[in-house]
Structures are given as structure tokens and as C-alpha cells.
Amino acid sequence: MTSARVEESLDGNICRCTGYRPILDAFKSQSVDADEQLKCRLVDIEEVYKGHCKKKKGSGCGGCCKDMKKGVALTSEQTISTEMGQWYRPTSLIRVYSILKNLRTAEKFRIAVGNTGQGVFKNDGPYSVYISTVGIKELYSTRVGSTSAPVVLGANVSLTRAIEVFRDAALESPGAFAHLDVIANHWQFVANVSVRNIGSWAGNLMMKHSHRGFQSDIYITLLAAGAELTLGHAADASNSYINLEQFLVADMSRSIILSVSLPPALPNTKFRTFKVTPRAVNAHAYVNACFRMEVDIENDYKVTSKPIILFGGINPSFIHAANTEEFLIGRKLNDNATIVEAAKILGSEVKPDNHPQDASPKYRAQLAQALLFKAVIGFLDKVVGVRVRSAGPIIERPLSSGKQSFDMKKEIWPVGEPIPKLESATQISGEATYLDDVPYLPNELHAALVLTTQANAKIKFVDATEALVFVEERCLYAGQPVGLVVAEDRNAAIRAAKLVKVEYEDIQxxxxxxxxxxxxxxxxxxxxxxxxxxxxxxxxxxxxxxxxxxxKVRGELSQGTQYHFHMEALAARVIPTEEGYDVFSTSQWITETQSATAQVLNVPANSINVSVRRLGGAYGSKISRQNLVSTAAAVAARKIQRPVRLVVDLNTNMTCAxxxxxxxxxxxxxxxxxxxxxxxxxxxxxxxxxxxxxxxxxxxxxxxxxxxxxxxxxxxxxxxxxxxxxxxxxxxxxxxxxxxxxxxxxxxxxxxxxxxKLEIRMLNMVPANVPRLYCPAVERNVVKEDIIPLLKVKAAYHERMIEVEQYNQDNRWKKRGLSILPARYTYIYLPEWAYRVQVTIYQHDGTVAISHGGVEMGQGINTKVAQVAAYVLGVPLNQVKIKATETMIGANSYVTGAFLGSDLCTHGVKVACTALHQRLEEVKTRMKADTRKEPTWQELVKKCHSDHVDLSEQYWTAAKEHPQSYEVWSACCLEIEIDILTGMYMIRRADIIQDCGRSMNPFIDVGQVEGAFLMGIGLFTTELVKYDPATGQKLSNGTWEYKPPTALDMPADLRVTLLPNTMQPKGVLGSKATGEPPFCLSYSVVTALRHAITAFRTENGDDSWFEMDVPLTVDKVHQLCGINPDHHFKLE
Known part of the structure; x- marks a missing residue:
């Protein structure tokens, strides 16, 4: 496993917390080409599991790790009846045909291999019969092919295996199958590794058969390759052979795909494919395209036969650019007039449809023209001018890299020590418990929300006799909870909720x-x-x-919304008890959840016990929106007097909150x-x-x-x-x-x-001691005096700016932008920000337990609290445990957010531990006087207990004792590269310098910087939301349409420096918060994009100002460039 393979393998994962860099580092540490320093930083994941074998490689090893039960080989046919329908797992084609022949005429069936298609078209069905073909060996057959024989793939062959076969064929017979290497590269961007490993190419084709508008990469590339399908027919067990175009109109009601064959290509074949997507990987195409031409290179690249020009993502009926294909027959590709006229003809025949969830028809039509030009330049390569040559290739992303720089001052360790979060070991081993991991009680029920599908309408009737109606009159938005269905199991509740029908009237x-x-x-x-x-x-x-x-100038700016995209959805579990209700909630604000639940149930607050162990992310979404599910579950629990668990799925979460x-x-x-x-x-x-x-x-x-x-x-x-x-x-x-x-x-x-632009920024920097609107005067402008001078050096800003300008002169169709952006974040401790903390030392062994009113949600609050306690008390960190947050000890605590929870809870623990330490020191002084020796920690604690010294201390972080407000300064230098013809871009490098005072934990703080920065990159680039204009339904309510950044959207080179030699005298132990401020630096991606876009526009005679609303999606970037094929498509 190489480091490059590691990055490819994470193309289907989404992370909001880390910014991916530490995840990549962890996996890369196990790769064959890992950096030696990286290998030394991480332990084997098997060693962090608390139940791991202690005898590994020891003399007492008895081989227990290898003592595993063998799996059962499923060689016989399996049949399962479920509420969803009948499942068959036949082991022969004859049996498949028999099942199909016995189906009733109207009975719907689904052939399943990986069954990954349900993730794309969730509303297909319902099916009464599922037929799994994974037990049919002949459908897994492959043949590499030769100069005279085709490559053959059985219908069950996965996309991953198909890619391997294509590469083998291209390697063994490059003259006949070089084009299959192009297809393999294209298929590498279909879905993600997990899907490609189990999803079959045939299943993808069947999605295209059922949904003509589906931009199937598999279909379009196989069609361009001249592939032929073999179909099996249940009626007489016969086979037939059809091409891909015939397949789309074929009756597949009682037939299945058996195989595909791809013939060898002629020696003079030129073959290129493209997929233009909203983000780097794991995304469907705006437009995909294939170009296949037989050309005579010696005769000015003359097209010797009818070319194949195919597009997906235009409209359901458009695949072939037939008019353009006809025009190019006999034409010479290195003739500029040919290219311009071909683009004009293509523009006239491409008629994109218009759906609210798609990119604009204008962009898709222009993109088709741009891809034609891109393909031709790629075919011509060195025949064209050097500047124009950049039109041909796509942007190649290098292997990701990064650097982290911070002070390593050990005076107050473990405060300031770079250590992993306390929970990290249990999290990576899967042992950390989240709300829905808690085992079900025997009588526990499951609930599912019923949502409206129309905004701004009056509810006429809810067809659900058992639904608990939440909205009885007018629904205010599509997705508003209108009822709750409770059932014995989760699947039943979800299915029942979907069956509830809501009728509307007075729809506006x-x-x-x-x-x-x-x-x-x-x-x-x-x-x-x-x-x-x-x-x-x-x-x-x-x-x-x-x-x-x-x-004077005037302007405007629109900024879009953003889904929080926490990994753990909104969830609640409410258990009736003899004293009231125990509420287990994914809440950032236990006091508000307690109050809301008490209010809804009309019971006293002291009968509601709210508890939170940890959250799987939040980012503000679980401050008040959490109470949608907590109160709903509480109503159901009270009505039925049984425990009720309500865990919403991603689509519901994105829709209702x-x-x-x-x-x-x-x-x-x-x-x-x-x-x-x-x-x-x-x-x-x-x-x-x-x-x-x-x-x-x-x-x-x-x-x-x-x-x-x-x-x-x-x-x-x-x-x-x-x-x-x-x-x-x-x-x-x-x-x-x-x-x-x-x-x-x-x-x-x-x-x-x-x-x-940097000159204008520096000119307008706030001077020291100048008050501003609602902002206290600053003693020093740290970003001007310290951060930007350091950033210029670390990022080699001036040298790289020269390189960027030279690159832009040398390349017509690729442009780069470089920008420095500063930020200031003011932390103000308002009176309501207060938390209760309790620190307890146990006399038995001197271990320390802490409970506080903050909530651990991935930001490392528990780790920082433990580090402060260990430092003040003078005990090893492993003797400190943090308990769950709950409304008894954490009573009346405020919301955990803006990183103020970490600030104030560590402050509270510092004060409480200082008080404890003083009490212990008094006893310690007496003990030393009596024994003339230093007592151990355990001896001291036992003596305190025997002397009736209170070993617990509570503290309420009252406003009068808050730390003083302070400023957090930072700056980022970001470089980006744009492919002008498509609008796709890559962040080449980002250098961040973050002022965090004296960091309590550099690992956590660097992680916060990286995670916040990449989340902001998503806000300003890929994370676009769209609505149905008629119903108000949110169309971007899942990962198919909503695209947070992936590991391959992060800067290829990400360097983070925590500003050295700084200490915040107003903060807790000299520290500053880091969770929110770095987010603001992400706007640097917009300013860098503006630099790159301006370079192209200026080169073409337009240096005027232009508005750049965000998010700046790929299609917007392309449109802002303002490409005109008649004037810009030139070979020189």
C-alpha cells in the first residue's frame, strides 16, 4: 500500500473535524513509502483496543490471535422472506430464469450484486422480489483480450476489478487497447472506492436504462469504446447481442445482462474522456463526455472516419453530437477554422434541460463546447502553441503533504504538551459510545418523524390515525415535522412515517x-x-x-448557507422513571434541553435529567435544533410510558433542521x-x-x-x-x-x-490604541506587526507571486491565483456564558474525576480540562478521568459553543483545582514537618481524607470572574489553480499562521485550525443548496446533491504554524481559543480565485470589476471566466 493509494482509498469519506490531514497521516504511516518520522508517531491500531492480546510476540503466545472460526461458504441457493419482499440467491442462470418466468406480470423485481444503486435512486421500487446474482460464478468471468479478440467482463465484475482488467489489457496490447487505460482512469472517478469494490458495471448500466437522465460514466465510456452487451432472456434461456444504444430501448422486464465485450481499437485511434464534477471526487458529473476519432497524423490530423462524440448531463435524449460528428468527417483538426466551426455546430445542437438541482443550461452547453476544444488540443498536443497546450490536460493533483509548526515549551506540561485527545484511542478502535450505540432496553420503542413536503401551505388533512400531530394548521416550510410515528423497531417506524400522507390547500x-x-x-x-x-x-x-x-464604488455580495454536516445525526432517547424522565440527548446545551423538555411535558425541571457523554460533531446545529427530536421523543415516551429512541437519518436531519x-x-x-x-x-x-x-x-x-x-x-x-x-x-x-x-x-x-491587494490591506490596518465601532482599542495589531511579515517569509510570498504571474503568462488555459488574507476574531465573555465544574479526588487511590457543564463534541474540551487539572494538582494525566455532562453537577450551564466552553471550563477547573491544591498543601506541610519526608500523592490524599479535608471542589464560572476578552489574530496565504475550460480548480498550497497564545495542546489546536479552515473552504466553494421553487423542498438534502469537501479537496500542501513566542495574559494559562477564528481565513480561497479569474479576463481585454457571489462552485468559476469559443478557441 503506497501513500498515493491511501489517498485514493479515502475518496468516499467525509470528515468535518480534522480537515483530513491527520487521518491521511495515520493511514500513510502504514504505507510502504511512508516518511520515517510519520512511522514513529503512531502505534498500531490493534494496540489501542482495550481488550487487545497482551501476549503478542511474547514467550507465552499460544496463537490465539489466529484462532478464528472459518466462514461458511454459501454454495447453495438461499431464499429469505422479509417485510421488504422475497430475496433469492440462486447459484445458476437457469434458476434466475426460472424465478423471472414465475413472476406475475405486474411484479417488480431487482437484480442485485452490490445493490449500491439504492444510494442514488432511493425512491425506486418498491420491489417485491430481489434476486442476488453473487452466487453465479460465470458472471464474474473476465478475459483480457488481444489484438484480434475483445476484452470481456461478466456482469458481476466490480468496477474495481474492471479497472484492473482494462489496465492489464492496455499494458499487454497497447496498440489495441490503449483506450482502455483512458477508460480505467475515468472509472477511477466513478463513485468511490467502497462502491467500486462491490458495485458492478452492469448495475450501473441498469440505472441508466431506468433513468435516461442519469449521467452514467459507465454507459458513455462503453458506448464510445464500441462495446457489445450479451443479454440472457428468461423466456427461452437464449442469449442476444446488442450495442449500448439498442440497450437503452430494450425490454429488460424478463432479461438480464450477462457480459460486455470491448473490441480492439484501430492503431490511429485517438480517445479522450472527461468528467466535470462539483468537487474533486465522489460526485456525479455536471457533464461527462467521450471523444473517439480515427485521425491521420501525417495529414494534418485529418479525421478519416465518422468520429464518436458523446455527452451525458445534457438531457435524457441527447447522447451523440450527431451534427458535429458529421461535420468533422474528413476535416483537419489542426485547422483553427475547423475547431471554431465544430464548436459552433455543437453549441447549436446541445440543448440542456433545466432542472433546479442541475447546473445552468448555459454552463452545460458551453462546457460541452469547451470539452470538445479540450479533447482536440489533447489530440494535437505539441502541434499547437506552447501557451495553448495547457488546454489539453486536466489539473493533476500531487500527493498531499503538510507541515505543522508550534512551540515545544515544557515548563507547564502536560498543559501545552502535544498529545492526542483522551478519547482518541477508544474512537479509532470503535469503543467510544455515542447515543445510538447504547443497547436497546427490552421494552424500548423507536420513533420516526413525519415531515411536510410543501412550504407556505395550509394543512388540509393528515392521513395517519396514530400520528401525533405537531403542526395542525399552516406548514411554514417543506420538511417541517408534522407528526411522529412510534413502532417496535426502527425500520417499521421509518416505513410507517413514509406512508403518512399530508394533503394541502391554499398553497402559495x-x-x-x-x-x-x-x-x-x-x-x-x-x-x-x-x-x-x-x-x-x-x-x-x-x-x-x-x-x-x-x-466611490458600489457593490453587493451574496453568501450562501451551509449544512453543519456533523457525523452523528440529531438523536434523543427518553426513559420514563419513577422521578421523571431521563433524557439522553445529542445536545450542546443541556440546560436548554432540560427546559424545553420540561416545558413541552409541563413538568418541573427537577424531574428532567439530561445527560450527554459525547457528540459526534455539532458546530452549532445541536444548540436549539436538537430540541426538535428531544421534545418529540419525550412526548411519545410520556404518552406510551415506555422508553423511546428517536434517531433521524441524514436526509431527515438536513431537511427538518x-x-x-x-x-x-x-x-x-x-x-x-x-x-x-x-x-x-x-x-x-x-x-x-x-x-x-x-x-x-x-x-x-x-x-x-x-x-x-x-x-x-x-x-x-x-x-x-x-x-x-x-x-x-x-x-x-x-x-x-x-x-x-x-x-x-x-x-x-x-x-x-x-x-x-495586499498593499491596500496593509494600508488600512487598524493602528494601536484606536477605538472602533463596538471594538476595544488593541494594544498591538499583531497581524500587521508579527503575522504577515512572518507569513511572507514562510510562504515565500514574493517569490511565488512572481512564479504565479509567469505561469499565467505562459499558460492560456490554466491560471493561478495567490492571495494573503488576514483575520481578527474578538472573544467577548458575555455574562450568560457560565458553567459549573466539579473536581473530586478519590481517597482510595488518589485518582481524580471531573464533571463540567461543557459538552465534548470532538473539539477536545475534555482533554484540555484534564491537562489543566493534572498540571495544577501535580498528578499524572492518566490519573484524571472526565465524566459525562449532566444536569445535576452541570446544572444551569450555558451552551458549549464558539470554543468558549473550552476556555471557561478549563478556567473553572483551574480555579477548583487551585483551591483543592491549597487545601492539600496545608496538610502536606504538616506531614513533612511530622515525618521529615515528602509524602506520596496517595499518602497525602489518604491523610486529607482521615483529617476530614474536603476532597471535592465546585466552581461556577461567574461573569465577575471571567477571563478578560481578547483578540485572536491570523492570516493565510493561499494559492489556487483553475482549469479555465471546465471551471474545476485545485488548491495548490495554503500557509496559515494562527495566534493561539500559549497553546494548551498543539495537536488539538492545529487540528482545529485545519478542520475549521477546510469547513470554510466548503462554505465558499462546493457546498451549494438548491430548492424546488414550487414546493420549497430542499433538493440538496443528501450527499448526492450536497458536496462537502473531501480529502482530495483540501490544499495539496497545507502548512499550519501556531504563532511562536506568544502568551495571552488574559487567557487561561496564556492560551487562546482556536475552534472558530481559522474558519474566517477560508475566504482566501475566494480572493485567490478572483486573482486567477482576473488573469484570464484581463488577458482577453476585460479588467473590470465583477461580482463573485459564494459559494463559488465549478460552474460559477467557468461562467465568470467568460469564454467565447469564436474568439478564444485558437491553436496558437
């Missing part, structure tokens, strides 16, 4: 965007979170300043000739969903200026309501939108003046 067109809401008058002036005053917040006199400024607030801003800025900002007027609009529960627009007002100073400033916040789920907090709420807004202004000013 839903309002789904901010601009629609403004037009409809759904606007309300927002409040500032500092003053709680509605209306405009001002600094200086904007109106007066605008009268005299030398330059709100996401990050979208934003829209309009601005006017005045500035002088140097680029100094003199006045700024901003109108901010936040989409809160159907109800303004948790608007963050007031935060944005406070922090809008980022690291800059604008002497005259007017900021007016607004909230708008839409017919969508109530939006909620999401990592760095308001702050990241503020950074995007002001940095967009900076970019606009620099563009207008034709000046260097």
Missing part, C-alpha cells in the same frame, strides 16, 4: 431567497448584539465624508488615490428562515471592520424571513460573513485603483 409560492423576501416586504431591522439597539450603527459621519472622497444563515450585503465605499478607506456604508441582510430565533447579523455589525480601521462607517443590519427551516448558529456565525463582506470591499477598491 414559497419565498426561498433573501432577494425574494426583500421584494415581498419580509424585512425587519436587526439588532446589534452589543447595544441591543435596532437600526444603523455608526462611526464618524459617513454622509459628510462621502461628499468629499476622491473615489435549519442551517447557517445566508447573507446578502450592499455597500458603498469611499477612498482616496492610495486606497485608504475613508467611508463605508453597508446594508446587511440575514435570512433567518421562517422564524427569527437565532440571528447572527448583530455579531456581524460588531466585527465588520476585521483588522482594518474605517473612520466613517454606517452599518444597518436587517433580518428577512423565508419559507425555509429556521436557520441557526453555525461555526463562526457572523464573523466569517463579516470577513467576507469587508474583504470583498478591499478587493473592489484594489481592482478599481489597479493596485496590489
Amino acid at each position: 409560492r414559497p419565498i426561498l431567497t433573501i432577494k425574494e423576501a426583500i421584494k415581498s416586504g419580509r424585512v425587519k431591522v436587526g439588532q446589534n448584539v452589543e447595544s441591543f439597539k435596532a437600526g444603523t450603527s455608526s462611526q464618524g459621519d459617513v454622509e459628510e465624508a462621502m461628499k468629499t472622497v476622491p473615489h 435549519g442551517w447557517r444563515e445566508p447573507y446578502y450585503s450592499k455597500y458603498e465605499v469611499g477612498f482616496d488615490d492610495s486606497g485608504k478607506l475613508l467611508a463605508l456604508k453597508v446594508e446587511l441582510y440575514s435570512d433567518v428562515g421562517h422564524v427569527p430565533n437565532e440571528p447572527s447579523v448583530g455579531i456581524l455589525v460588531n466585527v465588520l471592520q476585521n483588522v482594518y480601521y474605517i473612520p466613517n462607517l454606517d452599518v444597518t443590519p436587517h433580518i428577512v424571513t423565508t419559507d425555509t427551516a429556521a436557520n441557526t448558529w453555525c461555526r463562526s456565525p457572523g464573523h466569517v460573513n463579516a470577513v467576507a463582506t469587508i474583504e470583498n470591499v478591499i478587493e473592489h477598491v484594489a481592482s478599481y485603483l489597479r493596485k496590489d
Whole structure:
């Protein structure tokens, strides 16, 4: 296993916490080409399992690790009857035909190999019969082929195995099957490794047969290769042979695919395929294409026969570009007029359909033309000019790499020691328990939510006699819970919930965007979170300043929403008890969950016990939205008086709960000739969903200026309501939108003046001791004085900028962008942020237990708490345990969020442990006087106990004792590369310097920086949400349409430095929070993209300003480049 193979193998995994780098490092440590330092950093995963064999390689080893039961070989036919239908596992084709012949005419069946298709088309069926063909050996047969014989694949051959066969054929007979290596490379981007390992090529073709609009990569590449299918027919057990086009119209109701054969190609064959996707891997295509041409290279690349030009993703009936194919017969590819005319003909015959979940028809039509040009340039290669040659290849991503730099000062270890999280060993071994891992009680019931499918409509009737109705009149958004179904098992509950039918009347067109809401008058002036005053917040006199400024520009920016994408869905488990209800919840705020449950059940708060062991991610989604499921489960538990468990699936979670607030801003800025900002007027609009529960627009007002100073400033916040789920907090709420807004202004000013953008940024940096709107004056501008000078050196900024500009001159169709972006994040401890902590030392052995009101959700709060306790008490870290968070000891604690939970809980533990330490020191002093020797820790603890010294200490982090507020500074230098013809891009490198004071745990803090940064990259690039404009249903409610970044979307080279030689005197033991601030740096991907796009536009005569709404998806990048085939498709 090589490091490259490791990266390929993670193409189907999604992670929100880490940014992938540590995961890649962990797996790469086991690869054959791993760096030696990496190999030494990690232990074998088998060794972290608490029940691992202690005799490994020892003298007492008896071979128990190899003592495994042999699996049962399923060589005989299997038949299983389930509620879902009848399952057959025949072992011969004759038996398959027999089953098919005996089916009733209207009976629906499904042939299953890996059955991966259900993940794509979830609503297919229902089927009454499933026939698994995995037991039929002949369907796994393969033949590599030769110059005179085709390559053959049986229908059960997996995509992974097919790729291997194609590569073998290309290696053994390159003259006949070189094109199969191209297909193998294309299939490497179909789905992901897990799917390719079990999914068959034939199953993919059957999805195309059932869904003509499906952009099947398998279908289009096999069609281009001239493949022939062998079909088996149940009626007479006969075979027939058809091509791929005939297959689409063939009657497959009682037939199955047996094999495919791919004939050898002619020696003069040119073959190229493309797949343009929303992200690097594990995504379906916007458009996919295949180009096959027989050309006479010696005769100016003359096309000697009818070429094959195929497209997917245009419309269900369009595959062949027939007119373009006809035109190219006999034409010479190295004739510029031929290419321009071919693109024009293609543009006239490509007619993309228009569905709300798809990229725009305009983009897909232009992309088809661009791919034709890309294919031809690839065929011509060195025949064309050097600058144009960059049009041919796709962007090749190198092997990922990274560096982490931080201080290693040991004075207060274990505080500051880079150690893994306490839970990491149990997590990677699968032993960490999450809510739904808890075993079921014998009488436990399962629940499933019933959701509306229409927004802004009156509910006429709910057809479910046993449904518990939540919404009785008007539904406010599509996906609003309307009832709850309870059953003995989860599958039954889910199926029953889907059977509930809701009828609607008075259906009105839903309002789904901010601009629609403004037009409809759904606007309300927002409040500032500092003053709680509605209306405009001002600094200086904007109106007066605008009268005299030398330059003024106006602009606007739309920022999209984002799903939190926590790995653990919203879940709750409510158990009636003799004293009330035990609520096990995936909650970030146990006090609010307790209050909401008590309110819904109309019982006292002291009868509700809420407990949280850990969360599988949250990012703000489980502050209030969690109570949707907690209260629902509680209602059911009370009504039935049995334990009820409600765990929503991903689609339900994404549909019923709100996401990050979208934003829209309009601005006017005045500035002088140097680029100094003199006045700024901003109108901010936040989409809160159907109800303004948790608007963050007031935060944005406070922090809008980022690291800059604008002497005259007017900021007016607004909230708008839409017919969508109530939006909620999401990592760095308001702050990241503020950074995007002001940095967009900076970019606009620099563009207008034709000046260097970093120069404009540095010019407008806030000086020391200058107060700003709602922001205290800073003693030093750390980002200006320390971080950016260091970043320029570490990132080799000036040298690389020269390289980028040279690259852009040398390459017409690939462009690079480089940008430095600074950020400032203000941490303010508001009075309500308070937590209860308790530290207990057990007299039996001196071990320490801690319970606090914060919630561990992957951010490492428990580890930092334990490190602080171990340091203050002077005990080894392994003697400290952190207990689950619950509403007895953690009573009245505030929400865990914004990383303030980690700050204040460690502060509380520090204070509590200091008090304990003082009590112990008094006893220790007496003991030393009596015995004249140093007592051991255990001796000291026992003596304290015998002297009736209290070995427990509680602390409430009251506002009057909070640490002082502070600033967190950071900056990022990011380089990106764009393929202009497709819009696809790759982040080549990102250098981040993060101020975190004296880090409590560099491993955790670096992980927080990387994870926050990549989550922000998703917000600004790949994570686009779309709605059905008629019903308001969220179309991006699963991984098929919603695309968080993968491991291959992270920067190819990611370097993180924790600012050295810094200590925060206002923070806990000199530390600063790291969970939220780095998120803001991710807007650097937008500024770098602007640099690259501007390079192409300027080269083609347009250096004017252009708006760049986010997320900047691949299709948007392409459209912003403004390609014109008539003028731009040139061979020189």
C-alpha cells in the first residue's frame, strides 16, 4: 500500500473535524513509502483496543490471535422472506430464469450484486422480489483480450476489478487497447472506492436504462469504446447481442445482462474522456463526455472516419453530437477554422434541460463546447502553441503533504504538551459510545418523524390515525415535522412515517431567497448584539465624508448557507422513571434541553435529567435544533410510558433542521488615490428562515471592520424571513460573513485603483490604541506587526507571486491565483456564558474525576480540562478521568459553543483545582514537618481524607470572574489553480499562521485550525443548496446533491504554524481559543480565485470589476471566466 493509494482509498469519506490531514497521516504511516518520522508517531491500531492480546510476540503466545472460526461458504441457493419482499440467491442462470418466468406480470423485481444503486435512486421500487446474482460464478468471468479478440467482463465484475482488467489489457496490447487505460482512469472517478469494490458495471448500466437522465460514466465510456452487451432472456434461456444504444430501448422486464465485450481499437485511434464534477471526487458529473476519432497524423490530423462524440448531463435524449460528428468527417483538426466551426455546430445542437438541482443550461452547453476544444488540443498536443497546450490536460493533483509548526515549551506540561485527545484511542478502535450505540432496553420503542413536503401551505388533512400531530394548521416550510410515528423497531417506524400522507390547500409560492423576501416586504431591522439597539450603527459621519472622497464604488455580495454536516445525526432517547424522565440527548446545551423538555411535558425541571457523554460533531446545529427530536421523543415516551429512541437519518436531519444563515450585503465605499478607506456604508441582510430565533447579523455589525480601521462607517443590519427551516448558529456565525463582506470591499477598491491587494490591506490596518465601532482599542495589531511579515517569509510570498504571474503568462488555459488574507476574531465573555465544574479526588487511590457543564463534541474540551487539572494538582494525566455532562453537577450551564466552553471550563477547573491544591498543601506541610519526608500523592490524599479535608471542589464560572476578552489574530496565504475550460480548480498550497497564545495542546489546536479552515473552504466553494421553487423542498438534502469537501479537496500542501513566542495574559494559562477564528481565513480561497479569474479576463481585454457571489462552485468559476469559443478557441 503506497501513500498515493491511501489517498485514493479515502475518496468516499467525509470528515468535518480534522480537515483530513491527520487521518491521511495515520493511514500513510502504514504505507510502504511512508516518511520515517510519520512511522514513529503512531502505534498500531490493534494496540489501542482495550481488550487487545497482551501476549503478542511474547514467550507465552499460544496463537490465539489466529484462532478464528472459518466462514461458511454459501454454495447453495438461499431464499429469505422479509417485510421488504422475497430475496433469492440462486447459484445458476437457469434458476434466475426460472424465478423471472414465475413472476406475475405486474411484479417488480431487482437484480442485485452490490445493490449500491439504492444510494442514488432511493425512491425506486418498491420491489417485491430481489434476486442476488453473487452466487453465479460465470458472471464474474473476465478475459483480457488481444489484438484480434475483445476484452470481456461478466456482469458481476466490480468496477474495481474492471479497472484492473482494462489496465492489464492496455499494458499487454497497447496498440489495441490503449483506450482502455483512458477508460480505467475515468472509472477511477466513478463513485468511490467502497462502491467500486462491490458495485458492478452492469448495475450501473441498469440505472441508466431506468433513468435516461442519469449521467452514467459507465454507459458513455462503453458506448464510445464500441462495446457489445450479451443479454440472457428468461423466456427461452437464449442469449442476444446488442450495442449500448439498442440497450437503452430494450425490454429488460424478463432479461438480464450477462457480459460486455470491448473490441480492439484501430492503431490511429485517438480517445479522450472527461468528467466535470462539483468537487474533486465522489460526485456525479455536471457533464461527462467521450471523444473517439480515427485521425491521420501525417495529414494534418485529418479525421478519416465518422468520429464518436458523446455527452451525458445534457438531457435524457441527447447522447451523440450527431451534427458535429458529421461535420468533422474528413476535416483537419489542426485547422483553427475547423475547431471554431465544430464548436459552433455543437453549441447549436446541445440543448440542456433545466432542472433546479442541475447546473445552468448555459454552463452545460458551453462546457460541452469547451470539452470538445479540450479533447482536440489533447489530440494535437505539441502541434499547437506552447501557451495553448495547457488546454489539453486536466489539473493533476500531487500527493498531499503538510507541515505543522508550534512551540515545544515544557515548563507547564502536560498543559501545552502535544498529545492526542483522551478519547482518541477508544474512537479509532470503535469503543467510544455515542447515543445510538447504547443497547436497546427490552421494552424500548423507536420513533420516526413525519415531515411536510410543501412550504407556505395550509394543512388540509393528515392521513395517519396514530400520528401525533405537531403542526395542525399552516406548514411554514417543506420538511417541517408534522407528526411522529412510534413502532417496535426502527425500520417499521421509518416505513410507517413514509406512508403518512399530508394533503394541502391554499398553497402559495414559497419565498426561498433573501432577494425574494426583500421584494415581498419580509424585512425587519436587526439588532446589534452589543447595544441591543435596532437600526444603523455608526462611526464618524459617513454622509459628510462621502461628499468629499476622491473615489466611490458600489457593490453587493451574496453568501450562501451551509449544512453543519456533523457525523452523528440529531438523536434523543427518553426513559420514563419513577422521578421523571431521563433524557439522553445529542445536545450542546443541556440546560436548554432540560427546559424545553420540561416545558413541552409541563413538568418541573427537577424531574428532567439530561445527560450527554459525547457528540459526534455539532458546530452549532445541536444548540436549539436538537430540541426538535428531544421534545418529540419525550412526548411519545410520556404518552406510551415506555422508553423511546428517536434517531433521524441524514436526509431527515438536513431537511427538518435549519442551517447557517445566508447573507446578502450592499455597500458603498469611499477612498482616496492610495486606497485608504475613508467611508463605508453597508446594508446587511440575514435570512433567518421562517422564524427569527437565532440571528447572527448583530455579531456581524460588531466585527465588520476585521483588522482594518474605517473612520466613517454606517452599518444597518436587517433580518428577512423565508419559507425555509429556521436557520441557526453555525461555526463562526457572523464573523466569517463579516470577513467576507469587508474583504470583498478591499478587493473592489484594489481592482478599481489597479493596485496590489495586499498593499491596500496593509494600508488600512487598524493602528494601536484606536477605538472602533463596538471594538476595544488593541494594544498591538499583531497581524500587521508579527503575522504577515512572518507569513511572507514562510510562504515565500514574493517569490511565488512572481512564479504565479509567469505561469499565467505562459499558460492560456490554466491560471493561478495567490492571495494573503488576514483575520481578527474578538472573544467577548458575555455574562450568560457560565458553567459549573466539579473536581473530586478519590481517597482510595488518589485518582481524580471531573464533571463540567461543557459538552465534548470532538473539539477536545475534555482533554484540555484534564491537562489543566493534572498540571495544577501535580498528578499524572492518566490519573484524571472526565465524566459525562449532566444536569445535576452541570446544572444551569450555558451552551458549549464558539470554543468558549473550552476556555471557561478549563478556567473553572483551574480555579477548583487551585483551591483543592491549597487545601492539600496545608496538610502536606504538616506531614513533612511530622515525618521529615515528602509524602506520596496517595499518602497525602489518604491523610486529607482521615483529617476530614474536603476532597471535592465546585466552581461556577461567574461573569465577575471571567477571563478578560481578547483578540485572536491570523492570516493565510493561499494559492489556487483553475482549469479555465471546465471551471474545476485545485488548491495548490495554503500557509496559515494562527495566534493561539500559549497553546494548551498543539495537536488539538492545529487540528482545529485545519478542520475549521477546510469547513470554510466548503462554505465558499462546493457546498451549494438548491430548492424546488414550487414546493420549497430542499433538493440538496443528501450527499448526492450536497458536496462537502473531501480529502482530495483540501490544499495539496497545507502548512499550519501556531504563532511562536506568544502568551495571552488574559487567557487561561496564556492560551487562546482556536475552534472558530481559522474558519474566517477560508475566504482566501475566494480572493485567490478572483486573482486567477482576473488573469484570464484581463488577458482577453476585460479588467473590470465583477461580482463573485459564494459559494463559488465549478460552474460559477467557468461562467465568470467568460469564454467565447469564436474568439478564444485558437491553436496558437
